[in-house]
Amino acid sequence: MPSGLRSFLALLVLLLGLAGKAFGEDGKIRVLTSIPPLYCWAVNVAGDLATVENLLPADVGPHDYQFKPKDLKRLQAADLIVLNGLGLEEWFTRAIQANAMDAERKVIHIADGLLETNLIFHLPTLELDPGKPGKEQGHEHDHGPRTRDSGPGTDHDLANPHLWQDPQLAMHGVTNILLALQRIDPALAAGYQRNATAYLSRLAALDTEIRQAVAGFSSRTVVTYHDAFPYFCRRYGIDLAGVIEQVPGSDPSPRYLAELLKVIRARKVKVIFTEPQFNPRLAKRLADDLGIAVAELDVLETGALSPDSYEDGLRRNLRVLQQYLK
Numbered sequence: 443m444p445s446g447l448r449s450f451l452a453l454l455v456l457l458l459g460l461a462g463k464a465f466g467e468d469g470k471i472r473v474l475t476s477i478p479p480l481y482c483w484a485v486n487v488a489g490d491l492a493t494v495e496n497l498l499p500a501d502v503g504p505h506d507y508q509f510k511p512k513d514l515k516r517l518q519a520a521d522l523i524v525l526n527g528l529g530l531e532e533w534f535t536r537a538i539q540a541n542a543m544d545a546e547r548k549v550i551h552i553a554d555g556l557l558e559t560n561l562i563f564h565l566p567t568l569e570l571d572p573g574k575p576g577k578e579q580g581h582e583h584d585h586g587p588r589t590r591d592s593g594p595g596t597d598h599d600l601a602n603p604h605l606w607q608d609p610q611l612a613m614h615g616v617t618n619i620l621l622a623l624q625r626i627d628p629a630l631a632a633g634y635q636r637n638a639t640a641y642l643s644r645l646a647a648l649d650t651e652i653r654q655a656v657a658g659f660s661s662r663t664v665v666t667y668h669d670a671f672p673y674f675c676r677r678y679g680i681d682l683a684g685v686i687e688q689v690p691g692s693d694p695s696p697r698y699l700a701e702l703l704k705v706i707r708a709r710k711v712k713v714i715f716t717e718p719q720f721n722p723r724l725a726k727r728l729a730d731d732l733g734i735a736v737a738e739l740d741v742l743e744t745g746a747l748s749p750d751s752y753e754d755g756l757r758r759n760l761r762v763l764q765q766y767l768k
């Protein structure tokens with residue numbers, strides 16, 4: 443082989459090798475997440491070994507996200523896309539189908555590995571039942587139409603997607619992110635493991651802290667605005683008596699509200715929890731009629747992005763619960 447060709451081939455191999463190794467301009471893996479809790483988990487596992495960005499702006503929740511053309515570039519540039527799954531990110535599936543993108547191969551779901559378990563809440567809709575406190579109930583939550591062919595993580599129709607409200611399911615999500623980063627970037631596997639181990643122990647401490655606080659509550663029955671807290675309630679033995687917005691985005695029927703009022707009275711619910719993402723008008727009117735309190739819990743679907751914001755958000759919610767249920 444002529445030496446010119448040989449050195450050309452050597453250069454080509456070198457360039458291809460570099461192209462294979464270098465992820466972003468700084469050589470780091472680029473991770474794209476869908477909502478703030480997932481951003482927090484990914485950024486803690488990544489540390490300074492990978493860069494993490496959140497796709498949705500801080501003030502727009504996954505319920506009403508409108509996918510923008512500039513998002514396509516970010517999907518293309520990402521090495522790993524972390525979605526929740528369970529139908530939360532239907533706009534993602536629609537966008538990549540509409541644009542014939544192959545971004546799906548870069549996607550992992552927090553829900554991966556949970557679908558086979560009995561941990562996911564499904565239909566039927568939360569049944570209002572004034573007679574049976576503490577009954578385990580199914581919860582329906584519509585984050586948009588779900589179809590069986592709308593991609594991985596969505597093949598359980600009408601599953602409740604709000605996994606991140608349970609710190610132990612969060613730990614499952616952190617582990618999914620860790621395994622994906624180690625698979626894509628094996629040279630840094632030990633570093634990702636160290637970061638994840640440190641973060642998982644923080645989440646375990648948070649879980650213990652919430653459990654101990656809730657154990658001291660005198661009242662454990664709550665009504666929330668939309669059906670975002672069944673995982674949290676199940677984890678800590680809080681009795682979710684009902685939700686105001688039976689179908690997210692549409693006002694509940696008068697008949698449903700009358701039933702809910704009955705449940706609230708029968709179960710001696712002391713407070714209705716609204717959410718910063720929703721107009722509290724209806725909850726306030728109900729609470730006024732009943733002479734009970736209104737307070738705000740954060741679903742964490744929007745908000746500031748920092749490594750601590752997931753833990754901070756759950757602690758904020760815990761303080762609110764303590765104030766009204768202790």
Ligand SMILES: [Zn+2]
Pocket residue numbers: 505604668670741743
């Ligand atoms: Zn939601």
